[in-house]
Amino acid sequence: MAARILLVDDETDLIEVLADALAARLPGFVIQRASSVADAEAAVASLDASGTELALVVSDHRLGDGDGLKFIASLRARHPGLPAILYTGQAGPEVVAAASAAGVRLLWKPIRLATWIAEVRAALEA
Amino acid sequence: MEVVLVAVLPAVILTWGTTAWGTGPALALALALPVIHAVWSRAASVAPSPFLPFVVLGALATASVGWFALSPVWFAAKEALLPVGIGLIFAVSDAFGRPLIVPLFERLVELGPIRPGLTVDQNAKIDGALRTLGRMWGGAIALSGVASGVLALAIVHSEAGTEAFNLELGRHTAWSWGVITLPTTLVTMFLLLRTVRRVEAVVGRPLT
Structure with a gap:
């Protein structure tokens, strides 16, 4: 069965754009x-x-119902070494530090679609 | 050219040709013209028209009503059902997350090379504008079908296959071009231009 890429965002319009772009590439x-x-x-x-x-x-x-970084951390407890990308438009230094400490790639919005694709490819190849 | 082949000539042939050449030949020639136009358009353009099957299907359905001498109500039903069907295809494709309008619009404006350079939010706004276009255009097409069906019920009363039927068919073609096809075309152009303007506003530059 083909491996999965899980996209989590409460803005469904954005997630559709990302999902379509990734599915095509x-x-x-x-x-x-x-x-x-x-x-x-x-x-x-x-x-x-x-x-x-x-x-x-x-x-x-x-x-809407939680924190993406905490979700990734809890997921990694069950899936050690799982590549992860976190993105945000606004976050304090504590989030930057926590993401860095956890080895989670942090991207700042707005993000060009080409950058998205490149980041996802890099994470999958790492 | 399109107006002449799809509306004017069929109407003239059905009105005057019926007496001169007989019912069958006049009907066949009048219905062949939109099909010839659709096939010619396909041959002349790089990508095939997605509406070509509907044009051919519509002409065949009208010919069937004439040749098999079906009730004129079938002609009205055919006039209504094909465009309503196209409108439904727009709606269903939208509901399933694969809006038909996106590839149709991208036949006019190539967005593929532009999209990667835009942010995800900009891409989402473009998709939103295209979906609005699809819903409104699909609605306009469906509405034009209902109007055409009503017009057919009002104009076409004679038994199919008769000279009177062909004359009424000619009147229907002429009227529907003026009161349905032309307004629908104008609405379509307005919607397309509005969408291009919206996409240009998102992209921040004119689309070439």
Whole structure:
């Protein structure tokens, strides 16, 4: 079964753009969308149950029902070494420090689509 | 050229040709013209028109009503159902997250090379503008179908396959061009121009 890239963002318009762009350029992966931490947790549980590989998680920092960085941290407790990208438009130095300490790539919005694709490719190849 | 082949000539042929050449030949020639136009458009353009199958299907359906002498109500139904079907295809493709309007619009304006240089938010705004265009254009097409069906019910009463039927078909073609096709075309042009302006506002420069 094709490995998954999990996209987590509560702005569904943005996630559709990202998912379409990634699906067109990375045909070997299935793009899984989640609009909240709860959705993302359910998606991961389903992938784990089916034994499907999760190759990368890409998440917004501020989500309606939680914190993207905390979600990534909790996910990594179960999937050590899972590549992760966190993006945000606004975050304090504590978030920057925490992301850096956890080895999570932090991107600042606005982000060009080409940059997105390049960052995702780099994370998958790392 | 399009107006002449799709509206004027068929109307003239159906009105005057029926008496001169008989019902069958006049109907066949009048219906062949939109098909010839659609095929010619396809041959002349780089990409095939997505509406070509509907033009051919519409002409075949009208011919069937004439040749099999079906009730004129079938002609009205055909006039309404094809455009309503196209409108539904727009709606369904939108509902399933693959709006048909996106590839259609990108036949006019190539957005592929522009998109990677834009931010994700800008891309989302463009997609939003295209979806609005798709909903409004699909609605306009569906509405034109309903109007055409109503016009057909008002004009075409005679038994199909008769000289009177062909004459009424000619009147319907002429009227529908004036009161349906032309306004729908103008609405379409307005919607397309408005969308191009919106996309240009997002991109921050004119689209070439």
